[in-house]
Each structure stands twice: as C-alpha cells, then as structure tokens.
Amino acid sequence: MRRQLLAVLTPLLLAVAIAYILNPVVIWLEQRLSRTLAVLLIFLVFFGISFVFLARFLPMFIEEINSLVMRFPRYVKQVQGLLDKFYRATDRLNLPQSILGALEISLDTIEERLLANLARIPEVTFNVARGLFTFFLVLVLSFYLLRDFELVKDSLYYIIPRKSRSRARKILHEVDSSLGKYIRGQLILALVVGALIYLSLLLLGVEFSLIWGIFAGITNTIPYFGPFLGAVPAVLMALLTSPALALKTILVFVIIQQVESNCISPYVLGKTMGLHPLV
Template identity: 35%
Template sequence: MKLQEKYQKLLILILLLLAGFYFLYLVRGILFPFFMAGVIAYLVNPMIEKLLGRGFNRVGAIILLFSMLLTISLIFGVFGLPLIVEELNSLSQTLPTYVNSLQTRLDQLCKDLQRVKMPAILKQVADQTLQKVEQAGLDFLNRLTDLIFNFLSHLMSLVMAPIIAFYILKDLEILTESVKSWVPRKYQREVFKLWNDINKVLSGFMRGQFLVAIFIAILTTIGLIILKVNFAIVLGAIAGAFNVIPYLGPILGAIPAVAIVLIKSPIRALGVVILFIVIQQIESGLISPRIMGESVGLHPLTVIFAVLAGGQIGGVVGMILAVPIAGVVKVILKFIYVKLAE
C-alpha cells in the first residue's frame, strides 16, 4: 500500500510539473524580462555578497550597486545610445546599397570565371560555390538585421528586467529557503551539492564572458574609428556580442566589419582583418586569463561540437548558450554516474 501511495504521489508530481511547463509555454511571450532579471541577479549577486561582508544590509547593498549601474546606464544612454540609433538608422538605409554592390561584384566574378578556360565540371562547381557564398552572405545580413531589430523590440523588457532583478535579490534568502522546502530533507545535501557544482561551472564562465565581451566591443570600436570604418559602434557591439561564442565567435563577429569595408576597398579590409587578429591576440593573451577564472572544463572538441549543435538547434542564441549548457550537462551526468556507481 505504501508503495502504491508513493507511485501516486510521484504521478501527481509529474502531472503538476507538466502542467507548470505547459503554462509557461502558453505565457512564453512575457518570460523574457524575467529571464533577463534572473541573469542580472546571477551576475551581480557576488558583488552584493561582498558588500554584505563589509557591513551593508542587503537592501542598502542592492540600492548602492543598482545606483552605480543606473548612473553608468544613464551616461551611456545620453552619450552612447543616440550614436547607436543614428548608426542603426544609417545602416538600415545603406544596407540595400551594400547588398547590391556585393551582388554586382559577385556577378562580375562569375563573368570573369566564365572567360577562364577550365573544364565544364569545374566551372559548374565554381558557379555553384559562388551562388552559395552569395546566398550565405545575404542570409547572414538578413539574420543580422533581424537580430538587431529584435533586440530593439525587447527594450521595454530590458527596462523591466532590473526592477524584477531588484526584488529577486532583495528576497533571495526567502526564495532560496522556499526552493529548499520543495526538496525532501534527506535529498537536500546532495541536491545543493549538485547546485554548487553547477554554479562553479556557470559563474566563472558567464561573468567572465560578459566582461570579456565588453572589452572586445570597446577595443573593436576604437580600432574601427581609427581606421575610419562606418558604423564602428554597431560593428564593435556585434563583435563583442559574438565573442561570447568560443572559437567561432571572433570569426563571426569580424565578418560584418570586413564585409562592409571589403565592398569598397579590399586593401582597407585587410587592415580590418589585421585589427581583429591583434584584438584577439590581446584577448587570448592578456584579458581572458585575468578575467575568466574558472572554465567549464570541456575539451575543445566538445566545445566546438556544442557550439555547432547549438547553432543548428537555436541559431545565434543556441550558439551562445551551448557551452554553459554543455558544462551543466557534464556536471549532472558526472553526478548521476557517481550515484549509480555507489
């Protein structure tokens, strides 16, 4: 009888979880600010803990930190945001011109290849390759444009996220105890040990990548301004955002800047390529070792596979989330393996 009651409780729990996931699926359109709030709270909580260690109470520490972040945001909003909006407007107006120019260059390249004497099969392969390159370039520009405008459409959600994050941080201890109450007492030690292991994987990676991305965005923007490249701020921001994708990110982040300059001047495009190479050397040699700290502990081949799989499943967002998710999966599988081996 006790075994039957246990299975009944387990069935009810599973049904409640499924109902909860289905409800979240129905209201998925409003979840973005809550997701961003969780990310903000996770990123800044270590700084809150340091302030608590120096005698601040929790609310005072949160207000102080958020005041600093708000000041930085206002300075950025006053001086940086208008420049970004202006560049985005200019980019949206000139993008068709760049696409047409790229189309013209590719058409000319096709004509030049047709004049070259080569076997018919090689000409066919060359034509197909150029068509694929052209389509890939256009797809990339379209996705990049969609990504930028999707980001702008979520600005209101981004404004709400810090407010929600404030309440998460304010009541973090209450929320933690609430989560603990849902875990049976005999499993609490193991469950929270697993969470601590997951937190070690995520904390160094997420906070480190965020800071590295900011450094890359700033360095790239300054370099592109020196080289007198149009849309330097937007291109720098794109380079910083893509840099959170291991191995492939720096290449993807460089493509828009190189492509825009290449259409007008191949020689200047070479200068942009050199700029990105120098920045990546600075990042890998000086910035990342000082900032990243703990890593996810994955083999490079595993990281590359995870990034490609994430891109296949979820596009750019999937590529960004692939490595931390892979790190978490590794910790969980290791935990399960240890438990089964006992």
C-alpha cells in the same frame, strides 16, 4: 502562443541572470550595509552607468542602423558587382565545370542569406524601442530577485526530495561557484573585445563600427567560431569600401583575437576564477 510565452519568460530569465551575476557583489557589500541598501546602491550605480551608456551610444546605434537601412540598395548593387567580377575572373581561369558550379551555388547561397539578413535590418529600430521597455522591466524584476536572492534560492530546494537536499546543496554550490565566475569572466571579455573592435574600426574608418563592435562582443562568447562570425560583417563592409581596408580589418580582428586569447582572457579568467594566468 509560443511568442507570448517567450515575451513573458525573456524578461524574467534576464532578471534571474542579472541577479545571479550581481549577487556576489551584494554579499560583499552586506558586510557593511543591509542587503536592501546594498542592492539599492548597486542598482543606483548600475542604472547610472547604463543611463550614461545609453545616452551616449544609443543615439549613435540607432543612427547607424537607419543609415545602414538607407544605404541598403547601394550595398546590394556593390555586392552584386563584386560577384560579377568574381564570376568573370573564374571564367578566365578555365576551371573545371564542376568546381565552377559548386562555387556558383555557394556564392548564390551566401548572397541570398546576406540579402535576407540585411532586409530584416529595419526591424532592429522597433526592437530597440521594445528592448528599452524590457530593460526597465528587467531592472525591476532583478531588484526584487536580488534583494530576496537567498530566499528564492532556498525555496527552490523544496522541489528536491528531502533526503537528497543536503547532497544537492553541496553539488549546486560547487557548480554555482565555478559557473558563476566563468560567466562573469566571459561577460567582461565580451565588453573588452567589443570595445577594442569598435575603437579599432572607428580609427580605420570602417562604417557602422559601433554595430560591428557590439556584434563582435556578443559573438565572442561563442566558443571556437564566435570570433570568426564577429569579423564577417565588418570585413564585408570594409570590402565594399576597398580591398585594402578589408585586409586592415582582418588584421585588426586577428591582432585583437590574439591579444584576447593570450593576454586578456588568461588575466580576466584568472582573476574571476582564481586560476593562475598560465593555467
């Protein structure tokens, strides 16, 4: 029951999010066109860009997923080999038994989780196919929501008691202005970081760079720990090739993170939220 409800609500929530993000663009275009034409124009552009993106990168993504699945047994053996080397190294160091025990438990836990997650990779191919259907459903829903955005928004105010509506409108307008700009800024940052990571890993020769770039872009939206989480799988994959490549991969993530934090993020959020970059 919960899965069925989630399957129904997910496209609707995504459509609401898309309509919410694109509504300012529609408002700007309404100065020159009717709202319906403005929405149609945005969707033609959006659909065109999405089609080009999917045509270019979706086959690559599926190919990388399939390749990762096929090489899965080999990677498992490599991970186990690295762990064996680590255990032998710790034995030579004559560390206290308590420390060795804690390390062994931690590494076993990491290994179990890593293998469990890798074992679920075949599900991704099916999820991609299902996601395409959801994508087109979301487009249809978001079109109608965006076309009647103000009507839908006004109808929601009727849930609020009459005497509180005026105050609620004012508060929600302020929240909408700040939150909407922040969300749009974060989406732009995720796209930029994901693209930079993908191109950098591609140049380094890290396998499955597109997967890691997309993953890094998504996790970049998570505060504090997001960049670290985004780096972990790419670094592990590079480590299976060579320690030198792993170090280069770490360096790439550190550099991009510093550039994003000190240059890109202040500029993007400054533009979207109307703040000076130094703030």
